Amino acid sequence: MTSVHHGFGIKNLVRNKPIGKSHRDPLPRLLEQLLQRAGAPTVIERAVSRPWASALFEGRRHIVTLRLSGARAATRFRAFAEGIxxxxxxxPGHFVADITIDDSRQEADEWWVELSALTIEDW
Structure with missing residues (x-):
């Protein structure tokens, strides 16, 4: 029987590590602030996030759907949308480069709001 010694130990193996600085996903913090801005009762109906990059920047593109409900939903929606x-x-670790309301509609005592945002890693 033949054995082979490769000449390297476990400490010499390459380990999988993130490259560069890694920031947490900004979506949870952004959602928290959107809920604060909208006031209660507000429900996050949908929130998706995907990576985004240009020649100079890296970040994430977010699409969020909120449902504002209650007797003052229309007033809260106007305050939410104004100056967003x-x-x-x-x-933290990012800045919001762009945020817009893409669609909104009223159903009874509820306002549905779909918005998109672009967050960029802050170097």
Whole structure:
């Protein structure tokens, strides 16, 4: 029987590690702030996020659907929508480069709001 010694130990093996600095997903923090801005009762009906990159930047593209309900839903929706594109968002490790309301509709005492946002890693 023949044995082979490769000349390297376990400490010399390459380990899978993230490359560069890795930030947590900004979506949970963004959702928290959107809920605060919308007021209660508000429900997140849908929230998806996917990677985004340009030649110079990396980030994530988010699509969120909220349902504002209650007797004051219309008033809360107007306050939510007013100035949303220029609002200050606190997202550690990222900044909100763009946020827009793509669609909104009223159903009885509820307002449905679909918005999209782009967060960029803050280097």
């Amino acid at each position: 594109d220029s609002a200050e968002w606190q997202v």
